[in-house]
Amino acid sequence: MTQVSSPDFVRRHIGPTDADVTTMLKAVGQPSTAALVERALPAGIRAAAELDLKAAPSEPAVIDELAAKAARNQVLTSMIGLGYYGTHTPPVVRRNILENPAWYTAYTPYQPEISQGRLEALLNFQTMVSDLTGLPTAGASLLDEATAVAEAMTLMRRSSKAPADAVLLVDHQVMPQSIAVTQTRALPLGLEVVVADLRAALDESALTEATGGRPIFGVVVQYPGADGGISDWSRLTTAAHDEGALVTVAADLLALTLLTPPAEWGADVAVGTTQRFGVPMGFGGPHAGYMSVRKGLERTLPGRLVGVSVDADGAPAYRLALQTREQHIRREKATSNICTAQVLLAVMASMYAVWHGPRGLSGIAHEVHGKASGLARALQDAGVTLATEAFFDTVKAVVPGQADAVVAAALDRGVNIWRVDANHVSVSVDETTTGAQLDLVASAFGAGPVIATDGEPSWPEDLHRTSAFLTHPVFNSHHSETAMLRYLRTLADRDYALDRGMIPLGSCTMKLNATTEMEAVTWPEFANLHPFAPADQTEGIREVIADLEQWLCAITGYDSVSLQPNAGSQGELAGLLAIHAYHQANGESDRNVCLIPASAHGTNAASAVMAGMKVVVVKTAPSGEIDLDDLRAKVTQHNTTLAAIMVTYPSTHGVFEDTISELCDLVHHAGGQVYLDGANLNALVGMAQPGQFGGDVSHLNLHKTFCIPHGGGGPGVGPIGVRSHLAPYLPNHPFSAEAGPDTGVGPISAAPFGSASILPISWAYVRLMGGAGLTRATETAILSANYLATRLDEHYPVLYSGEDGLVAHECIIDLRDLTKVSGVTVDDVAKRLIDYGFHAPTMSFPVAGTFMIEPTESESLEELDRFCDAMIAIRGEIQEVIDGGVDVADSVLRGAPHTAYSLVGQWDHPYTREQAAYPVGVDPLRKYWSPVRRVDGAKGDRNLICSCPPPEAFES
Ligand SMILES: *Cc1c(COP(=O)(O)O)cnc(C)c1O
Numbered sequence: 001m002t003q004v005s006s007p008d009f010v011r012r013h014i015g016p017t018d019a020d021v022t023t024m025l026k027a028v029g030q031p032s033t034a035a036l037v038e039r040a041l042p043a044g045i046r047a048a049a050e051l052d053l054k055a056a057p058s059e060p061a062v063i064d065e066l067a068a069k070a071a072r073n074q075v076l077t078s079m080i081g082l083g084y085y086g087t088h089t090p091p092v093v094r095r096n097i098l099e100n101p102a103w104y105t106a107y108t109p110y111q112p113e114i115s116q117g118r119l120e121a122l123l124n125f126q127t128m129v130s131d132l133t134g135l136p137t138a139g140a141s142l143l144d145e146a147t148a149v150a151e152a153m154t155l156m157r158r159s160s161k162a163p164a165d166a167v168l169l170v171d172h173q174v175m176p177q178s179i180a181v182t183q184t185r186a187l188p189l190g191l192e193v194v195v196a197d198l199r200a201a202l203d204e205s206a207l208t209e210a211t212g213g214r215p216i217f218g219v220v221v222q223y224p225g226a227d228g229g230i231s232d233w234s235r236l237t238t239a240a241h242d243e244g245a246l247v248t249v250a251a252d253l254l255a256l257t258l259l260t261p262p263a264e265w266g267a268d269v270a271v272g273t274t275q276r277f278g279v280p281m282g283f284g285g286p287h288a289g290y291m292s293v294r295k296g297l298e299r300t301l302p303g304r305l306v307g308v309s310v311d312a313d314g315a316p317a318y319r320l321a322l323q324t325r326e327q328h329i330r331r332e333k334a335t336s337n338i339c340t341a342q343v344l345l346a347v348m349a350s351m352y353a354v355w356h357g358p359r360g361l362s363g364i365a366h367e368v369h370g371k372a373s374g375l376a377r378a379l380q381d382a383g384v385t386l387a388t389e390a391f392f393d394t395v396k397a398v399v400p401g402q403a404d405a406v407v408a409a410a411l412d413r414g415v416n417i418w419r420v421d422a423n424h425v426s427v428s429v430d431e432t433t434t435g436a437q438l439d440l441v442a443s444a445f446g447a448g449p450v451i452a453t454d455g456e457p458s459w460p461e462d463l464h465r466t467s468a469f470l471t472h473p474v475f476n477s478h479h480s481e482t483a484m485l486r487y488l489r490t491l492a493d494r495d496y497a498l499d500r501g502m503i504p505l506g507s508c509t510m511k512l513n514a515t516t517e518m519e520a521v522t523w524p525e526f527a528n529l530h531p532f533a534p535a536d537q538t539e540g541i542r543e544v545i546a547d548l549e550q551w552l553c554a555i556t557g558y559d560s561v562s563l564q565p566n567a568g569s570q571g572e573l574a575g576l577l578a579i580h581a582y583h584q585a586n587g588e589s590d591r592n593v594c595l596i597p598a599s600a601h602g603t604n605a606a607s608a609v610m611a612g613m614k615v616v617v618v619k620t621a622p623s624g625e626i627d628l629d630d631l632r633a634k635v636t637q638h639n640t641t642l643a644a645i646m647v648t649y650p651s652t653h654g655v656f657e658d659t660i661s662e663l664c665d666l667v668h669h670a671g672g673q674v675y676l677d678g679a680n681l682n683a684l685v686g687m688a689q690p691g692q693f694g695g696d697v698s699h700l701n702l703h704k705t706f707c708i709p710h711g712g713g714g715p716g717v718g719p720i721g722v723r724s725h726l727a728p729y730l731p732n733h734p735f736s737a738e739a740g741p742d743t744g745v746g747p748i749s750a751a752p753f754g755s756a757s758i759l760p761i762s763w764a765y766v767r768l769m770g771g772a773g774l775t776r777a778t779e780t781a782i783l784s785a786n787y788l789a790t791r792l793d794e795h796y797p798v799l800y801s802g803e804d805g806l807v808a809h810e811c812i813i814d815l816r817d818l819t820k821v822s823g824v825t826v827d828d829v830a831k832r833l834i835d836y837g838f839h840a841p842t843m844s845f846p847v848a849g850t851f852m853i854e855p856t857e858s859e860s861l862e863e864l865d866r867f868c869d870a871m872i873a874i875r876g877e878i879q880e881v882i883d884g885g886v887d888v889a890d891s892v893l894r895g896a897p898h899t900a901y902s903l904v905g906q907w908d909h910p911y912t913r914e915q916a917a918y919p920v921g922v923d924p925l926r927k928y929w930s931p932v933r934r935v936d937g938a939k940g941d942r943n944l945i946c947s948c949p950p951p952e953a954f955e956s
Contacts, residue, residue: 009059010773013512013858014780020861021780024787028806033779037687040782040806042658045693051686053551055770059516062767066760070525072540077415077437078281078530081394081428082226083145083175083750085276086528088431092481093278093351096488097344099522101709104344105498105513107505108304108713111830111840112319112935113311113897114928117491118347118712119318122306124474125274125288125350127947131469132256133270134263135292137946140304140320141346141714142289143338143566145250146181146750148271149174149220151291151302151336152248153182154610155269156218157191158300158335162244166215167191169207169240171198173225174250177750180734182220184746185573188580188612199231204239216245223251223262227387227426228372228394230255230459234265241266253277253290255392257362258369260463268294273750276430278352279345280522283541284531284751285566286715286758288346298944299325302336304713308949309940312895312933313902316953319935321944327569328602328845332615337569337606340703340718344711351488354478358470364431368393370455372429375438382447387424390459396426397445409444416533417441472948494931495712496839501928502859502867504788506810506842506852507601507652509682509704513761516768517707520760531751532735542738544763545753549719551766555774556678556698557689558721562730562740564747566754568679569603571699571718572646576611577745578697578722578729579644579673585729591643591671595634597626599653599846604646604677613643624653624800626663635670642672649676649690650683650808652846653800654785654854664694673697678721681705682856683782683809686775690721697722706762717755717762780857781809784864788855789813791868795875799850810854812847819849822881823888826851829874834897836870836919837928869921877919886910892919897930 011017016024021033030036056062078086089098097103109115109122122140129138142148153168160166168186170179172195179195186193196210198221207216219240224230237247248269249262254276256262262270275287293301299322307321327334353361369392376386376395387396399406403419410417415437418426427441438450457464470476478484497503503510520526529538549561565571576594583591594613596604598620605615616634619627626647635642645667650656657663664674676695682705684690690698702708703716710716722730732740736752753759769777789798789811796813815826826849830840842852855864877893880886888894890910898916907913918924 009768010776013514013769014777015858015860015863016780016784021783024783024861028783028786028790033783036786036806037779037782039804040802040808041656041687042660044658044661045688047687047689047692051555051771051775053554053766053771053774055773056767059768062516062764063519065767066520066764069540069543070520070523072543073525073529074537075525075528076537078533079427079429079433079441080416080418080530080532081426082418082532083177083273083275084281084530085428085430086432087276087278087280089278089280089348090352090355092484092488093348093355094522096485097348097351099518100492101499101513102492102495102497103347104709104711106495106712107503107508107510107710107839108340108343109320112317113831113930113932114496114834114839116318116931117494118343119306120491121347121350122343123308123318123948124354125346126306127472128350128353128470129253129290129292130947132253132261133251133292134261134467135267135270135294137298137301138290138292139301140306141342142291142303143342143570144285144287144289144750145175145271145273146178146747148289148291149178149248149250150182150185152220152269152271153186153191153218154189154336155297155300155302156246156248159297160217160244160246162215162217166217167211168193169198169210169216169219170195171221171225172196173227173229174220174222175226176734177747178250180747181750184577184748185610188577188610190612198236204242206236207239207243216240216243218246218248220248220250223249223259224255224392224394227396227420228391228428229388230259230390230392230463232460232463237266252392254361254365254368256465257365257469258457258465259392260465261467263294264467268297274346274349277349279348280527280757281530282527282757283529283538284753284756286342286345286755288342288349300335303338303341305946307940308945309936311935315932316949317932317935319937319940321940321946326602327606331602331605332609334602334606337573337603337610338567339569339603340567340716341714343713344715347712353470354475354487355484357475357479358468361470366455368429368431369457370452371433371438373455373458374450374452375427375429375442378442378447378450379445382445384445384447393430394426394428396420396424399423399425406444410441413440413444415441415444416530473951474948496928501837501839502855502863503839504841504853504855504867505839506654506812506854507679507845508710508842509854509856510710511707511856512858513707513709517761517764520764521757526757526760531756535738541756544759545756548759548763552700552719552721555685555689556700556721557691558698559691559724560727560730561719561721563717563719563759564731564733564739564749564752564754565699565718565720566749567714567716568699568701568718569607570748571720572603572607572677573610574731574745574748575675575697575699575720575722576607576613576644578726579675580611581729581745582673582726583643588671590641593638593641594643595631595645597647599651600646600648601652601677601679608646624655625651625657625659628659628662631663631666635666639670642667642670644673644675646675646677648680650680654807654810654812654852655800655802656808658803661694679704680809683778685778686771687778691723697726702762707765708758708761715755715758717758777857781855784855784857784859785809785811788853788864788868792871795872799847810852812850812852814850816849818878822878824878824881824891824893828893828896831934832874832877832893832896833870834930835917836873836922837926838867838870866921873920892916897934899931899933900929902933
């Protein structure tokens with residue numbers, strides 16, 4: 001059969017119809033999209049040929065292709081453990097969160113008023129982590145357990161007063177992938193990681209012995225350890241504190257329902273994964289990592305933190321707290337580079353706790369421990385020696401010279417167990433393990449049937465948990481499915497996601513996340529694979545990975561791609577580490593200066609510092625372009641130490657700068673490398689290839705350009721593409737030879753292929769669109785942005801455009817003059833847009849006092865016009881303030897957003913209730929109601945509350 005294109009899907013993905021395109025072209029004064037793009041895009045960077053990727057015939061055909069790949073995965077029972085366990089996702093959570101666009105198409109909750117649902121879910125997550133670890137402040141998710149350990153390392157370094165040459169001491173039973181990621185991250189920072197057996201002597205002498213007397217800034221232990229063993233770390237913790245070091249414990253949350261929480265024996269920081277709380281293994285991810293800290297460390301927490309504040313009416317309201325720590329504000333002084341995290345997965349894990357409650361969770365833990373204890377007894381009865389005495393869910397057995405044989409015998413019985421070394425294997429039990437499976441595993445050792453115990457803790461009394469947890473009503477109320485369903489619906493109803501209307505956030509590319517693209521994520525053949533499962537059981541997902549790598553190379557013009565980084569920020573770090581390793585291999589390890597334009601995304605500077613580089617800022621010219629004179633001066637000044645430039649293209653100003661080729665030449669000429677931030681690839685796909693017009697390495701955000709939904713703030717995938725000279729320095733992984741080159745920089749994520757289970761989404765997108773469809777999407781995205789710029793310019797000046805007056809795929813509109821004359825701020829306009837039924841554009845990035853608007857190709861002309869009409873109507877409201885009729889403090893703009901409740905009762909505003917809630921253009925049948933009035937962020941930061949407030953707080 002001949003391949004036909006898939007006009008149906010392309011038509012469904014792209015918002016404007018052919019007739020709309022004609023209208024829009026007329027508005028922007030261009031004869032055709034081809035002509036528009038021809039003029040907007042500098043000739044020098046145009047791709048030499050059309051993008052040659054075939055489209056699948058239809059959506060059902062793509063599902064068939066993916067199903068065929070899924071069938072080539074072999075899902076055996078996994079008892080590998082090592083941080084990844086079987087889990088039952090409560091069906092009510094799977095269908096109503098993981099498969100529900102109201103949750104998965106939301107953006108990061110930067111506009112708190114329209115994000116109260118997911119903010120509450122994240123607060124539940126923080127409360128859950130804080131209760132289980134005993135540490136008072138928990139963040140709203142990290143990328144995975146291994147990166148959480150690495151983040152804890154730098155947190156401890158910042159907080160410890162130990163001398164500069166102090167080392168990080170890591171117990172050898174910390175998860176091997178966590179040790180490896182921590183080593184990758186320690187190296188560029190000049191931090192030394194010492195791995196030692198800290199159980200041998202749990203006291204001060206163990207510390208000094210392990211480091212040869214060197215000072216220590218931090219200690220990391222695992223609880224229970226990678227081998228399953230449970231140790232009492234209290235003496236070691238005291239000894240570490242006496243030395244001026246902090247202690248981080250990587251802890252299993254399910255075990256903590258029965259184990260003494262780390263805070264009670266003195267740990268400063270707890271980290272880990274929440275995967276086994278209802279989030280499928282998914283061949284490695286995505287899952288939410290967590291971190292909680294003791295009092296005094298909350299302001300140094302990496303990642304996002306949700307806090308409780310109040311709204312304009314004094315009602316409790318949630319919002320992101322302490323944003324001043326983050327990379328978008330502190331740049332190279334930020335505490336970490338994390339931007340996109342794992343919100344959707346954190347929400348799922350929190351709902352697993354809400355669903356089961358404290359009794360349900362400890363019941364599961366007892367059952368798991370009972371099964372493991374029964375297995376241990378059966379093995380011992382058969383004469384097998386166990387390597388650990390006290391354990392929770394993992395049994396490590398001594399099988400001299402027989403490890404391979406035992407693993408093979410288990411495999412014959414359909415079970416994967418872990419080969420520790422030639423003489424040891426380990427078996428991890430989880431909530432899904434059945435009695436029959438236990439018997440099969442036991443028989444692989446030659447042991448008889450397993451009789452599970454009652455699961456009462458079999459470890460030393462001192463480590464039996466006695467403190468209560470999850471006592472808040474939210475964890476004790478929604479245990480019937482009806483109650484849970486309604487709770488989830490209530491929260492979802494508070495939020496504005498793509499299922500309600502456009503989210504025109506510049507730099508975020510909030511395009512359609514098509515249902516067909518999403519389907520495969522929850523298929524068991526992809527969802528239930530352990531990341532360290534034998535390669536011959538995972539051929540299907542590896543084909544998806546190989547295809548996607550190849551297609552991304554074709555799209556970007558790079559030679560190799562690594563899909564391991566699980567967010568754009570992690571791709572940045574991986575790319576910079578590759579650059580650093582390349583210079584080092586060339587004997588130029590002095591090259592450590594990273595040039596970053598003033599307008600760059602905050603993650604760029606934060607990543608450069610994490611890669612051990614020195615940030616030098618390049619000025620922006622008044623035209624918005626990079627100031628080439630300043631660049632020349634800086635290149636000359638740092639000629640011998642120049643490592644790289646990080647530049648976004650098209651620029652964060654939404655313009656195709658025609659100086660890009662010159663810029664790349666300048667830096668290359670001086671011996672530097674060009675890191676081309678590819679977050680804006682939606683303006684380039686099918687048109688220009690960063691790997692061909694000057695980039696040496698780029699990260700792409702699959703959660704922007706390639707349709708992975710944003711999940712309310714994650715998951716993401718931030719693959720990097722590199723030219724061949726950097727390919728030897730891509731990330732790799734200790735447990736997968738295929739994950740990257742031997743010469744690589746080490747792992748950047750816990751799993752070999754990062755967040756593998758969401759890669760089928762981007763695979764399906766590329767397959768459905770084909771080269772022609774993708775190119776058409778890019779053209780339409782550019783046309784739509786220019787249409788918006790044209791319609792809005794006379795009301796709000798468009799700040800930057802190219803020489804021909806055109807913008808790329810987004811545009812910045814300037815409100816600063818209006819603010820000067822009226823007092824109306826960008827905040828006021830953003831909140832007023834909520835009353836009109838819109839999510840605000842990106843605020844004050846990259847220029848303070850402006851909006852950056854990115855419509856994407858998926859929004860119809862009707863929706864674009866609805867947005868323009870709202871913006872123009874708001875401009876009229878601003879005019880009333882300017883003309884003096886209304887005081888800004890009493891204006892409808894400052895009063896926004898208006899809740900339904902605020903309309904009843906006393907009304908003493910100079911505007912009417914109708915003006916407040918139903919301004920021109922708002923369809924009464926489609927009205928979105930903000931659940932809270934404007935949130936007071938500063939107040940919540942002064943009085944930090946980061947766990948669930950008591951129900952009385954909501955009594956009005
Ligand atoms: C989104 C974005 C990033 C960071 O990506 P994350 O996945 O959020 O870490 C970096 N640079 C630019 C220009 C971006 O828009």
